[in-house]
Amino acid sequence: MSNATLPLPTLKPADYASDQEVRWCPGCGDYSVLAQTKKILAKLGVERNNTVFVSGIGCSSRFPYYMNTYGFHSIHGRAPTIASGLKLARPDLNVWIATGDGDALAIGGNHMLHLIRRNVNLKVLLFNNRIYGLTKGQYSPTTAKGTKTKSSPMGSLDAPMRPLSFALGVGSTFAARSMATDVKHLEYVLERAAKHVGTAFVEIYQNCVIFNDGVFESMSEKDLKADHTVYAEHGKPLVFGKNRDKGIRLNRLVPEIVNVANHPDEILVHDERESTSAQAFLLSNLSQPDFPEPFGVFRAIERDTLDALVYDQIHAAQAAKPDAELQSLLNGSETWVTA
Amino acid sequence: MCPSDFPDCECGTTDTLHPPTEQHRKQSISVPSVTIRFVGDSGDGMQLVGTQFSDVSALMGNDISTLPDYPSEIRAPAGTIAGVSGYQVQFASSDVFTPGDEVDTLVAMNPAALRANLASVRPGGHVIVNEDAFTAAELKKAGYQGNPIEGESLAGYRLVKVPIDRLTAETLKTSGLTPKQIERCKNFFSLGVICWLYDRPLEPTLHYIDAKFGKKLPAVAAANSAVLRAGYDFSETAEFFPVQYKVDKAKLKAGKYRKVTGNEGVALGLVTAAKLAGKQLFYGSYPITPATDILHNLADMKAHGVVTFQAEDEIAGIGSAIGASYGGSLAATGTSGPGMALKTEAIGLAVMTELPLVIVNVQRGGPSTGLPTKTEQSDLFQAVLGRNGECPLPVIAATSPSDCFNAALEAATLAIKYMTPVVVLTDGYIANSAEPWLIPNISDLQPIKVQHPTDPATYHPYSRNADGARPWAIPGTPGLEHRIGGLEKQDITGNLSGDPANHHRMVQLRAEKVANAKPAGAPWIWTGPESADLLLLGWGGTYGAIKAATLELQAAGVSVAACQIRYVNPLPADLGDALKRFKKILVPELNLGQLVMLIRAKYLIDAIPFSKVRGQPFTVSEIVRAANECLQGKHPVIFNDAPAAVATSEG
Numbered sequence: 002m003s004n005a006t007l008p009l010p011t012l013k014p015a016d017y018a019s020d021q022e023v024r025w026c027p028g029c030g031d032y033s034v035l036a037q038t039k040k041i042l043a044k045l046g047v048e049r050n051n052t053v054f055v056s057g058i059g060c061s062s063r064f065p066y067y068m069n070t071y072g073f074h075s076i077h078g079r080a081p082t083i084a085s086g087l088k089l090a091r092p093d094l095n096v097w098i099a100t101g102d103g104d105a106l107a108i109g110g111n112h113m114l115h116l117i118r119r120n121v122n123l124k125v126l127l128f129n130n131r132i133y134g135l136t137k138g139q140y141s142p143t144t145a146k147g148t149k150t151k152s153s154p155m156g157s158l159d160a161p162m163r164p165l166s167f168a169l170g171v172g173s174t175f176a177a178r179s180m181a182t183d184v185k186h187l188e189y190v191l192e193r194a195a196k197h198v199g200t201a202f203v204e205i206y207q208n209c210v211i212f213n214d215g216v217f218e219s220m221s222e223k224d225l226k227a228d229h230t231v232y233a234e235h236g237k238p239l240v241f242g243k244n245r246d247k248g249i250r251l252n253r254l255v256p257e258i259v260n261v262a263n264h265p266d267e268i269l270v271h272d273e274r275e276s277t278s279a280q281a282f283l284l285s286n287l288s289q290p291d292f293p294e295p296f297g298v299f300r301a302i303e304r305d306t307l308d309a310l311v312y313d314q315i316h317a318a319q320a321a322k323p324d325a326e327l328q329s330l331l332n333g334s335e336t337w338v339t340a
Numbered sequence: 341m342c343p344s345d346f347p348d349c350e351c352g353t354t355d356t357l358h359p360p361t362e363q364h365r366k367q368s369i370s371v372p373s374v375t376i377r378f379v380g381d382s383g384d385g386m387q388l389v390g391t392q393f394s395d396v397s398a399l400m401g402n403d404i405s406t407l408p409d410y411p412s413e414i415r416a417p418a419g420t421i422a423g424v425s426g427y428q429v430q431f432a433s434s435d436v437f438t439p440g441d442e443v444d445t446l447v448a449m450n451p452a453a454l455r456a457n458l459a460s461v462r463p464g465g466h467v468i469v470n471e472d473a474f475t476a477a478e479l480k481k482a483g484y485q486g487n488p489i490e491g492e493s494l495a496g497y498r499l500v501k502v503p504i505d506r507l508t509a510e511t512l513k514t515s516g517l518t519p520k521q522i523e524r525c526k527n528f529f530s531l532g533v534i535c536w537l538y539d540r541p542l543e544p545t546l547h548y549i550d551a552k553f554g555k556k557l558p559a560v561a562a563a564n565s566a567v568l569r570a571g572y573d574f575s576e577t578a579e580f581f582p583v584q585y586k587v588d589k590a591k592l593k594a595g596k597y598r599k600v601t602g603n604e605g606v607a608l609g610l611v612t613a614a615k616l617a618g619k620q621l622f623y624g625s626y627p628i629t630p631a632t633d634i635l636h637n638l639a640d641m642k643a644h645g646v647v648t649f650q651a652e653d654e655i656a657g658i659g660s661a662i663g664a665s666y667g668g669s670l671a672a673t674g675t676s677g678p679g680m681a682l683k684t685e686a687i688g689l690a691v692m693t694e695l696p697l698v699i700v701n702v703q704r705g706g707p708s709t710g711l712p713t714k715t716e717q718s719d720l721f722q723a724v725l726g727r728n729g730e731c732p733l734p735v736i737a738a739t740s741p742s743d744c745f746n747a748a749l750e751a752a753t754l755a756i757k758y759m760t761p762v763v764v765l766t767d768g769y770i771a772n773s774a775e776p777w778l779i780p781n782i783s784d785l786q787p788i789k790v791q792h793p794t795d796p797a798t799y800h801p802y803s804r805n806a807d808g809a810r811p812w813a814i815p816g817t818p819g820l821e822h823r824i825g826g827l828e829k830q831d832i833t834g835n836l837s838g839d840p841a842n843h844h845r846m847v848q849l850r851a852e853k854v855a856n857a858k859p860a861g862a863p864w865i866w867t868g869p870e871s872a873d874l875l876l877l878g879w880g881g882t883y884g885a886i887k888a889a890t891l892e893l894q895a896a897g898v899s900v901a902a903c904q905i906r907y908v909n910p911l912p913a914d915l916g917d918a919l920k921r922f923k924k925i926l927v928p929e930l931n932l933g934q935l936v937m938l939i940r941a942k943y944l945i946d947a948i949p950f951s952k953v954r955g956q957p958f959t960v961s962e963i964v965r966a967a968n969e970c971l972q973g974k975h976p977v978i979f980n981d982a983p984a985a986v987a988t989s990e991g
Contacts, residue, residue: 019823021835050818055663058826065823066836071815073666074825075659076689082624082651082659086671087815089647090622090664094815112659115652311647318642325643327615328782331608333598335544336779337399340594 014039017049019069025060030181030207031128035067037184038097038126041192052095055084057104060135061128061207064099078109081116081125085307088123092308095195096123103133106142106164118171119307120199126191127164127202128181130209131216138212150212165285165299168202169278175201176281177298181208182221186232186296193298199306220294229289233297238268239284241293249292256283258292273301368539368584373432375440376534379457380449381418382411382425385527390427391774393534396544397431398599398776401589404431405884406774407439407957412629412712419481424456433588437884439773441959445537447530449473449504451482458494467497468533470526472505500580504529504571511570515563525560525567532571539586542572595778602744602771602881603630606700606764607637609748610672611644612780613698616749617756617788619670624649624660626679629712630768631702634674654682658699662686665695666824668792668814670752674700676768677719678709684727687761691731691850693824694802694810696755698748703767705955714955715769717880718931723763724909724938730847732854734758735909737765737880739865742777744770747906750860753788758857759809765908767930769957770881796820801834808853855910863912868894868901874971875922877947879905879935882928882958889963900967908935916943926950926970928963952978 017039025031042052052070056062058077065072071094075083080098088096105113105127116125132150133139140150140157143164147156168176175197179190187205194201206217219229231241231249239249240261248261248268261268272280281300288294319325376393380386387408394406409426416423430440442462448454450473461467474489488494489501508526515522528549535542546565553561575581600608614621623646625635639648647669651657658673665671675683680701690697703719705711723735734754738747744766751762793799793811796819802810813820822834830837831845865883867890878886883904890902901922905912912918919925919939925947927936933949940947950966952958966976 019821021823048818049821051816053815056825065825069821071821072823072825073663073693074823074827075662076685076826079655079659079686079689082656083663083666085656086622086624086649086660086663086665087667088663089649089660090620090669090671091667091815094667111652112656115656311649315642315645315647319645322643327612327644330611330641330644331598331779331782332596333600335395335399336596336598337401338596339401339589339592 011046012043012049014043017042017069019067021066023067024063026211028210029060030130030205030209031061031064033181033184033187034126034128034205034207035064037187037191039068040188041195044192045195047095047195051093052097053087054097054099055080055087056099057101057109058135059101059104059133061099061101061126062104064126078104078107079112080104081109081112084123085116085119085121088121088308089311092122092312098123098125100125100127101134102127102129102131102141102143102164106162106167110142114167114171117168117173117200117202120172120174120304122199122306122308124194124197124201125203127204128207129164129204130207130213131161132209132213134209134212144213145216163285163288164204165202166282169282169285169300173202173278173300174199174302174304175298176285176300177202178204178206178296180206180217180221180296183296190298193301197301199304219289229293231287231293231295233271233273233284233295233299235271235273235298238270239295240268249287256287256292271297273298275300276302367582368586370586370588372434372587373430373436373440374444374538374585374587375428375430375442376445376447376538377426377428377443377457377460378447378530379424379426379453380527381453382413382423383415383418384425384449385524386425386449387427389527389531390429392545392548393531393540394429394431394774395548395599396535396540397429397587398597399544400540401592402431402433402587403436403590403592403776404429404599404774405436405439407769408772410713417481419450419452419478421452421456421482424453426453426457431587433590435590436775437888438957438960441961445534447534449526449530451479451484451488454488455482455484461497463496465497466500466537467494468500468502468530470504470530471501472503502533502574502580507570507574508567511567512563515559515566517559517563521560521563525563528564528568529571532568532573533575535568536572536575537581537585539584542568592776593778597776598779599774600742600745600777601633601774602738602741602766603633603702604637605738605741605744605777606634606674606748606766607641609745610638610670610698610752611641611646612745612782612785613749613752613788614646614670615644615782616785617670617752617790619668619790621646622649622661622664622669622671623647623673624651624657624664624671625674626651626654626657628654628676628679630704630771631674631676631679631700633771634700634702654679655686658683658686658690658697661697662690662693662695665690665697666693666815668812670696670756672698672700672752674702676702676704676712677706677722680719680722687733688727688729688731689826690761691727691733692826692828694759694850695761696752696759696812697761698751698755698764699761700748700764700766702771703765705953711955713768715767715881715957716930716953716955717767717882718934718953719765720879720908720931720934720938723765730851732851732909733761733763734854734857734907735763735765737906737908738770739880739883739904739906741770741773741775743883743906745777745780746861749785753860754857756788756790756812757809757860758807758853759812760854760857765880767881792817793820800832802829803832804849808849808856857910859907859912861906863905863907864915865904865906866901867891870901870918871921872901873899873923874901874967875919875925876900876902876963876967877905877919877925877927877935877939878902878929879908882930885958885960885963886928888960889967892960892964893967898967898971905935911938911942919943919945919947924948924970926967926976928952928958928966930957948975950976950978954978
C-alpha cells in the first residue's frame, strides 16, 4: 500500500487499524476511543510512520497494538517516562500516551505529575473507568468511596481523586474531559488535543461493562444526561438542563446552581484561556451528584514545551561554541605530554 | 648510619626521629613515591587542595592515584569526627596502582581530623597540624582528653606544628577581607607548605586560583594566592622541615595525558560512543551519590548535542532512556545501588524489547541507603542476576578511573551490536579517584556500526542477524510501523504470543545472544604467569590494589599471578581453562563473596573468598597478607574484628 518514495495518500480511519484483533470486552468504552482517535488522525492527515502510541499496563494500555502506527506497550505506570524520553530524543514525532486511571494516577502518578508540569509536547488519553479492569475489579484512585469491589468487600475507604484537578494543580496547559459514548464530543476534544502544543491531558469517561457497569449512567443516558452534565464551551455561559434553564454562578468563591431566568447576567462564562487556571480548577471540582458533571476543554493555554526548551539550550550552546570538537573535550583543560 | 630519610647522613645517631641538624637542612632527597593525606573539617576545603596538589603532581609528570574520602553529610557539626573530610594522593616516579596504603605525610587542620586519621600514618611519617585549631573546645569536640600535639603521644611521628590560622590572618591583615573570608583561605596555606616540602611549583595553582576567582572575586583570588605563597615561603624559611623531597617524573607511556576521574571517564566514554555511532547521546538520570557527577559532566556537553534529562525519579531516568533508545538515540542512564533497584523492572523491559541501552551503576556501600559516599562491590549479583524472569544482559566492570572511559564505550558498542541493555559497574572509589589518562585519539577509535532497516518488504521486528540481534527500526521510517512492549513476543513477527514453545524459544534466544556476545575490549587483565601456585582473581575497581600486591609478592619470590575480570557477564570464554592452571585461587572482593560464588558455581573450582566490606578499598598490604595466608592453607580474613566471610563447619 504505502510507498516510501511517494507522499502518503490521504488516509482513512481504517488505515490506522493494525492487523491485530481487538480484544477488549464487547461493549467496552475503549472501542469508541479507538474509533474516534483513528478518525481525527485521518482528518488531520497525521502520518502513521511519524506517530507513536506509548502505553503502560491495563486494559486501555492495549491501545497501541490496535493502531497501525509505531507503538510501545511498556510497564505499569511508566508510559510518561518512555514517551518523554522519546519526545526529547525525537521532537519530530507525534507522541501519544494511552493510559488508565490506575496506570496514570496510582502507580504512575508521580510521572504524570512531572510530565504535565514540564509540558512535554505529547498527548495523554486517560481512560477513566474508575476501576481496575485487567486485574478483575479492584477499586482505583478514581473509584467512588464506598464502592464494593473484590478488594473492598465492605466498600472502598479511599477518597477518590479528580484527575483534572490534579492536572491543573501541576500546571496543565491543556486539560479536557469527554466521554466514550459521546462520540461527537470526544472527536472534538481529541482534535483539540491533537492540535495543542504541549501536554494535552484528556480524561475520557469510559464504562467498564464487566466490573463497574453503569458508573457514568447519569451522564450518558439520554433522558438523564441533560440534567446531569454541563458542557463547557469557551466564551459561553455554563448552562445546562433539559430546558437549558439552569446555570452555574459563583457566590463569592463557591459555585452554585441557579435558575438562568432569574440571574441572566450572573452565570459563569467559561474561559479556557484564563491565566491562573482558577476557573478551570473550580470547574474540575464540580461533580455528581451535587453538580452537573462538566465536560469540555477546561483549559487550553500556550506555554513553552520542554522539548523546545531543551533544544533551545542545545542550539544556544552550539552557537556559543561552533567549533566544539570531541577531541578537545577529551583533552580537557590541562594536559601534559610525555616522551 | 642514620636510619632517617637521609641517605648520606653521617650524624651517627640511631634515633629514627633525630632532630634536624645543620647538615640535613635544605637538602633535597629523591624518593620514589609519596602518599599525602589532607584532612580537615568538611568545610575546610581539603578536597580542593587535595585535587589541586594532585593536578600539579600529574602536570609534573608523576603517576598519581587519588582517593577522596568525605562524609555523606554536607556539613556535619564542625570540629567533630563525623565531619572530617579527607583527600589522599599517592604520586610516584613509577607506575602507581593505588592511592597508597600508608600515609607519609598527614596534613590535619583540626584535632578531629588528626584523631580520625593518625592511624593511617606510617611510623616516622610527617604529621603537619594547624596548631591554632588545637584549642580546649576543639579538642573536646574531637574527644581528646589532653592535647596530642603537646607531650609525647606523637613521638613516633615527625610532628610539625604550624600556626596556620594566625599566619593566614597575618598575611591577609591588610586585605580588607572579613575574618570569615580570611578563615576560608587557610587551606591554601597548607597547600603552600606541602608544595614546598615536595618541591612543587606554585604556578599551576596560582593559575587555577585566577581562573576560578580572578574575574568575579579579585580580592579573594589575591588573598588565596598570597596565602599560598606565604605557606610556601614559611616552609622554606622556617626550620621545621630539614629537607625537601623530590619525586621524579614517572616513565609513563609516551603521549598526551590528562587527569581523569571515573565519573568523568564514563561521561566522556558515552559521548565518544555517540560520536562513533553517529548518534545523539541521551542521558536520563536522577541525582544519587556517588553517580551524580556523570550527569553534571554530561549536562555541560550541550555543545556536543548531548541531551540530559534530570528525571523525577530513578524509574523515569531509565524510562526516558528507553524511550530515547526506541527513538534512535544512543541512550544511557546512571545511578548507584538503590537506584539500580528501582530501575530493575525497566531493565527487564529493555531486555524484553531488545533495545540498546547503557546502564551505569556506581556501586556504594549497601544495602538500602547504606554508606552513600563509601565504596563497595556488592552489586554484582544485582547486575548479573537481579531481575524477574530469565533476564540476561552483558555486564562490564571498569578497573580504574581511566578504564571507566573504555567500559562505557565498550558497553555502548555491545548495546548497539547486540540490541541489549548493558550494565557498567564502577564504584565510589574509582568514580571519585583520579589518575593520569593517556588521551585517545578519536580518529584511532573504531566507528560503531549502526543499522536501521528501511525496507518494509524484508522487515520483521523480531527477526535476528548472525549475532542474534533484532533490527533497530526507528519511528519515522515509512512502512515499518510495529509495536513492541513487555509482553512476550512471537519469534520473528513480534506479535503478542503466549504460546509455551515460543516462550521457551524466546527465553533461549535472549540468553544465547548474551552468552555469545563477544567482548568489545579486554575481557580480563592478567599480571604474571599463566600458571602458578596462586591466582588472585578479582573484578572491577580492585584492580590497582591486586596488581600492586601481585608485583610485591612476585618481587618477594612468591609464585603468583593476578587476573582482573572486566567482563563479568558473560565471563571470559577461556576463564574455566585458565583457572585450572593454578593450585589455589583467591578472590578478593569488597563484598561477602559474590564473584567467588559465580566462579564456584560455574567452574566447580574451589576458589577461596577474601572479603572486605568496610566502605574502603583494599590496601595492597591486606591483599599481600591474604595471599600469604592462603598459600599457608588458611582462609584469610580481613581483620581480626571482622566475622569470617563464610561460616566454616566445625573441626
